[in-house]
Amino acid sequence: MRTVAVLGGSAVGSVTALLLARTGWQVTLVDDEFDLFSTPSPQLRARPGAPHTVQAHGFMARTLHELTTRLPDVRQALLDAGAPLITFASMVPPHWVDGGRPGDEQLDCLRVRRLTLDRVLGEAVAGQSGIRRVDSRATGLLLDESGPVPTATGLGLEDGSSVTAGLVIDAGGRRSPISRWLADAGIVQPQRVDPCExxxxxxxxxxxxxxxxxxxxxxxxxxxxxxxxxxxxxxxxxxxxxxxxxxxxxxxxxxxxxxxxxxxxxxxxxxxxxxxxxxxxxxxxxxxxxDNRMRFLVRDGRPVVRGLHQVGDALCMTNPTRGRGLSMGLAAAGALCDLLGDESLDPDDLALAYDAWQQRVLAIYYRETAASDVTLDRQLRAGLAGQAIPRNAPGIELPEGHPVTSEDLDRAADADPDLLRATFRATMLLDDERVIASERVAARTRAVLDALPPSPGRPPPPTDxxxxxxxxxxxxxxxx
Structure with missing residues (x-):
């Protein structure tokens, strides 16, 4: 029987636990704040371990896509709880809908408060066989350091007991102590930090x-x-x-x-x-x-620790300006669970495959989000100082030397329904294969721009x- 200890029972941790339990894993879900988000009628209150849950949330199409394809019962429970769909047709000018196109339903979003999502997930976890919930604070990471690379074997708890497992998943959020515990054990975890105030x-x-x-x-x-x-x-x-x-x-x-x-x-x-x-x-x-922060558990082509993986804000923490946090968290949980379903992967192969996905997919979404937040920081700083406001960060990251720019894409998308859908897929985190950066999309963008009148340029900023x-x-x- 495959066993896993998941640190953190909030949204991404609960989804991870559900996905694994439904594929035969015995899951121990460790969190000392279950009562704050999984009660039948939660109040609007901040959680010490996740203060951002009462902030504004916009759940992008990737969130709905992950729930629809992986946890359709949770999706239905959210709809039953009063969370309506936002259809693609309702988000764009009516003349671009043209009766709809195949695949438009993938661009739908969900209107839901974080407290409602947490409650629905809490109820799903409580009713799921194969999940044991431990209402306790984790106090340390158990490590077997007998080999050349340390191996995570479980979590220590505040009452002195421990949870042992064949795998540990850190879904402890932006305040997860796992990285500190690794540092205390002399394990240096690579990370990227983009400061934002x-x-x-x-x-x-x-x-x-x-x-x-x-x-x-x-x-x-x-x-x-x-x-x-x-x-x-x-x-x-x-x-x-x-x-x-x-x-x-x-x-x-x-x-x-x-x-x-x-x-x-x-x-x-x-x-x-x-x-x-x-x-x-x-x-x-x-x-x-x-600060925006992305952590890694592979350095120079080798895992820094075996048997440990991170998801959600513990892996990739971003400011909420672009509303991507939960979508990126669920995408990472889904990718990791897909890899765990391949029993031919040994621990090192699994770590390298997950890191490759992170570098190929998640890192691009992270960089786009961090660029927006860092630019917003600069814009607000300029406004405070009475200086000219710098331009917004590009909405979509394109390779260096690409034949069109992100601004070109935005302008062409305003005039072409196919490009509009392509840019929507990219901004809604549904373009893991980066079709948006393909030669086909670039050629279409150039053709549309060539047929448009010259751009009038940026209007002067309002002053009233x-x-x-x-x-x-x-x-x-x-x-x-």
Whole structure:
């Protein structure tokens, strides 16, 4: 019987446990916060081990794709819990739908709050045979250091007992202690870090009446020199409004106050229809600046430790600006479980194959996301200093020397429904094979651009309303 200990029972950990249990593994799922997210009627509250769960979440098409293809019962449970689908047709201008195309359903997204997702997954875990839940805090990684490469053999628990297993999976999130335990054992784990000083303030709302159309597909986005506003809709007529600011902006720290948050929301130009449709159902939650970080367990073609794999934020942590975190986490869990299904792979081959997938697929999605966050950091810093705002980061990473640019793709996609679908697949993390970077797509992009009139260029940035720092200061003056 194959045994696995999974550290972390939140979304990605629960999905990993379910996937493995349903393919014959005996799973021990270790988490000391089960009661905070798997109770039948969870309250809107931050979890010490995962403070980001109360922040705004936009679940991209990759999330729905992973649930549809791997856990269809969980997908149905979310729909039954009031999480509606966002169809591709509802996210794009109507004239691009043309009655739909084969495969459009793969571009659908899901409207759901993180607390609803966690509850549904908690119920699925509780009803799944082959999963033993341990409500305890893990205190260490058990290692067999008798061989040339240390091997993970389980987890130590706070009561002095331990969980032994043939495999350990770290789904402990952005605060997972596994990397620290490896360092304590003298195991140096390679990683990439992209610093970012963006802070997020989120407030949950009830949507009253008919919801206005979103201006950016599955989100409502407004950018100002000093902050960016992102609205994501959730299940059961709810919406989560986030305001992203620079961590060193003293004025916008006032957004932590409910009244200040509401005042800025009401003053945003272009947001008037939404402002009257949103009724607050909780206070403001703040998420401190978080660096983007990707960890690796292979160095110079060799695993640094055997029998240990990471998924979710423990593997790849990104700021939530592009809403990709859960999609990347579920993609990694699915890829790892697929590899674990190949019993011909020995531990080293498994580690190398997973690392190859990470480098080929996940690293590109990570770099695109990190580029957005680092650019947002620079934009907000420039706005704070009264300087010209730099351009946005490219939405899609293309190889060096590629015949078209990401901006070329965006412009051509506005004029061609096939390219629109290709760019949607890439931005929604459904293009693991990077068709978007193929010669065919480049040729189509060039042909479309050649038939278009010259681009008028970037319009001058607005300077009125909240685009003027003095107006923002006046709105927030009562909340000093």
């Amino acid at each position: 963006v802070i997020y303030y989120t407030r949950h709302h009830r949507v009253v009446g008919d919801a206005p159309r979103l201006n950016a597909g599955f989100a409502q986005i407004h950018q100002f020199p000093s902050f960016i506003s992102l609205l994501f809709l959730g299940d059961n007529d709810t919406g989560m409004l986030a305001m992203s600011t620079h961590g060193k902006d003293p004025l916008l720290k006032r957004l932590r106050h409910d009244a200040a948050f509401s005042a800025v929301m009401a003053a945003m130009p272009g947001f008037e229809e939404w402002a009257v449709a949103l009724d607050p159902i909780g206070s403001v939650f703040c998420l401190g600046a978080l 309303g909240l685009h003027d720092r003095s107006v923002l200061e006046a709105v927030l003056a009562p909340y000093a």
